[in-house]
Amino acid sequence: MNFPENLFYSEEHEWVEKIGPKKVRVGITDHAQSELGDIVFVELPEIGKELTAGDTLAVVESVKSAADVYSPVSGKVIEVNEELNDRPELINEDPYGDGWIAVLELEDPSELDNLMTADEYKRMIGEE
Amino acid sequence: MAKRTAMYDLHKELGARFTEFGGWEMPVRYTTIKEEHMAVRRNAGVFDLSHMGEIRVKGQDVVDFLGYVLPSRVKSVKVGKAVYTPMLNENAGIVDDLIFYRIADDEYLLIVNASNVEKDFAHLAKHVGERDVELIDESAEWSLVAIQGPKAEDIVAKVAEGVNVREIPFFGFAFGKIAGMPVSIARTGYTGEDGFEILVEWDKGPELMKVLLDAGKDEGVLPCGLGARDSLRLEAGFPLYGEDMDDGTTPVEANLMRFIRMKKKSFLGKEALQKKIEEDPLLRRTGIVMLDRAIPRHGSKIYKGDEEIGYVSSGTFGPAVGAGIAQVYIPYTLEKGTEIMVEIRGKLHPAKVVGLPIYRKDS
Numbered sequence: 001m002n003f004p005e006n007l008f009y010s011e012e013h014e015w016v017e018k019i020g021p022k023k024v025r026v027g028i029t030d031h032a033q034s035e036l037g038d039i040v041f042v043e044l045p046e047i048g049k050e051l052t053a054g055d056t057l058a059v060v061e062s063v064k065s066a067a068d069v070y071s072p073v074s075g076k077v078i079e080v081n082e083e084l085n086d087r088p089e090l091i092n093e094d095p096y097g098d099g100w101i102a103v104l105e106l107e108d109p110s111e112l113d114n115l116m117t118a119d120e121y122k123r124m125i126g127e128e
Numbered sequence: 129m130a131k132r133t134a135m136y137d138l139h140k141e142l143g144a145r146f147t148e149f150g151g152w153e154m155p156v157r158y159t160t161i162k163e164e165h166m167a168v169r170r171n172a173g174v175f176d177l178s179h180m181g182e183i184r185v186k187g188q189d190v191v192d193f194l195g196y197v198l199p200s201r202v203k204s205v206k207v208g209k210a211v212y213t214p215m216l217n218e219n220a221g222i223v224d225d226l227i228f229y230r231i232a233d234d235e236y237l238l239i240v241n242a243s244n245v246e247k248d249f250a251h252l253a254k255h256v257g258e259r260d261v262e263l264i265d266e267s268a269e270w271s272l273v274a275i276q277g278p279k280a281e282d283i284v285a286k287v288a289e290g291v292n293v294r295e296i297p298f299f300g301f302a303f304g305k306i307a308g309m310p311v312s313i314a315r316t317g318y319t320g321e322d323g324f325e326i327l328v329e330w331d332k333g334p335e336l337m338k339v340l341l342d343a344g345k346d347e348g349v350l351p352c353g354l355g356a357r358d359s360l361r362l363e364a365g366f367p368l369y370g371e372d373m374d375d376g377t378t379p380v381e382a383n384l385m386r387f388i389r390m391k392k393k394s395f396l397g398k399e400a401l402q403k404k405i406e407e408d409p410l411l412r413r414t415g416i417v418m419l420d421r422a423i424p425r426h427g428s429k430i431y432k433g434d435e436e437i438g439y440v441s442s443g444t445f446g447p448a449v450g451a452g453i454a455q456v457y458i459p460y461t462l463e464k465g466t467e468i469m470v471e472i473r474g475k476l477h478p479a480k481v482v483g484l485p486i487y488r489k490d491s
Contacts, residue, residue: 037355038162040445041421041452043473059473061423063161063445064355066473085421 001030004096008112009121010072014057015096022109023078026057027100028069028091031125036062039091042084045102049077053111058101060091069101073111079103133178134271134333142351150242152179155353164356165447168319172277173352174340177325178333181245181267183252186235189259194228194236197255199379199388199395205230210299210314213387215248216397220378220404224248225369227316229301239272239325241369255396271333275340275349276323276360283344284324288313293324307339318357320364320485362453363446365415365484371426372413372441372455378404381457383413383484411438412460415486416468418452422477424470430458431469431476437462440470446487453486454479 008016013032017025033039043059051057057071080102084090091099116124130153144155155176157164167173185194195202200213207230215223224244229237240248245267252263275284284293291304293313301314309332317323328336341349367373373382378401418424424443429436443454458468464483469476
């Protein structure tokens with residue numbers, strides 16, 4: 001399983017990639033997509049939605065069940081991956097690339113310090 | 129702690145992810161639910177169903193007893209044939225749904241849902257009365273392995289000895305051997321495909337499963353978990369006890385009246401059932417397909433216009449349908465093709481009434 005070093009990770013199995021001083025891209029980890037299995041539907045947030053860290057950002061549904069994706073940081077949704085409407089399986093196929101979920105404008109970039117490094121995340125799921 | 133079947137270690141070897149179901153730790157999938165589902169629709173899949181219960185009923189008065197306690201045909205069922213039926217309580221509520229085999233003139237074997245074994249046994253025992261009938265819970269003695277899909281017959285024919293499986297009729301069964309192990313092979317299933325459910329001595333379960341997987345290697349057979357079993361039975365229109373019906377549901381609402389023999393002089397729950405038929409309850413089980421990509425789930429509310437008209441009893445993504453599907457309780461007066469709305473996470477999503485089954489092979 002793959003956990004890129006340049007990403008931040010949350011306890012709820014989301015990843016965060018810093019793509020600008022106040023901009024991050026968010027998705028779910030390889031571990032999360034593997035646990036969920038075939039993803040068949042993604043309910044994306046509306047652009048402009050203001051989120052506090054821990055709020056539901058999106059819902060991903062596998063054949064078996066629906067799972068909330070929590071926003072790992074606080075901020076405003078400025079872009080969503082519309083491609084997932086037609087190809088939700090991109091999350092399974094490329095969780096850190098084409099399977100990204102949304103881009104957020106950070107309220108407070110220092111929130112990223114609350115997240116885990118790849119090594120810390122790997123340790124956490126190893127312990128689960 | 130959840131119980132494990134004899135095949136637990138084999139499931140682990142095959143890379144299964146587990147889930148708890150009916151008090152059992154069972155494989156939910158080995159690869160992906162979609163892949164396993166499509167293997168059954170196109171080729172074949174092998175399932176461990178050993179969590180299900182087996183209750184043997186025998187004795188001089190067995191026909192009289194089962195004829196009373198089951199609302200289906202019983203007496204006229206020939207040795208070597210099997211029947212699907214709900215079992216009812218005094219109020220015509222469904223205690224369980226089951227398949228019984230007629231083993232001999234005075235002997236039947238009931239295959240019941242895992243979570244209902246004790247309830248069913250107590251229900252049967254309560255109604256035996258003075259009859260000369262013996263009830264034996266043999267759930268711990270039998271492993272049950274299903275092989276389902278268009279290639280199931282070819283695969284079983286390769287390994288079965290002492291029985292021509294091609295001659296076993298739909299809902300018939302026969303005894304034979306597979307890899308030297310005595311088995312009972314029934315042409316029954318829960319997937320909407322041709323296939324077999326095979327009983328073997330508990331400890332021999334893993335070997336039977338391995339033999340079937342090996343024999344089907346070139347036919348694209350896959351081990352399948354309860355995830356695919358659920359999506360397959362949903363597409364096929366079969367109800368799941370505990371989700372789509374329970375002790376408070378009668379066969380009228382559950383749309384199972386075709387399995388009931390109302391012509392029988394008497395059976396447990398008949399008066400209540402007759403009354404229910406006359407009451408003509410509006411909400412009945414049927415099937416819907418979503419018209420967008422949303423997935424309906426157990427409990428989702430259904431609307432027509434502003435009016436709440438029913439609910440989803442079980443829903444999932446139907447891999448062969450290619451959309452969200454559900455078994456629902458809505459007014460039976462709604463014709464096939466009617467558009468309705470399903471509330472999913474606070475939003476209304478369009479769906480269409482399609483009836484049961486939801487998926488048809490030739491459609």
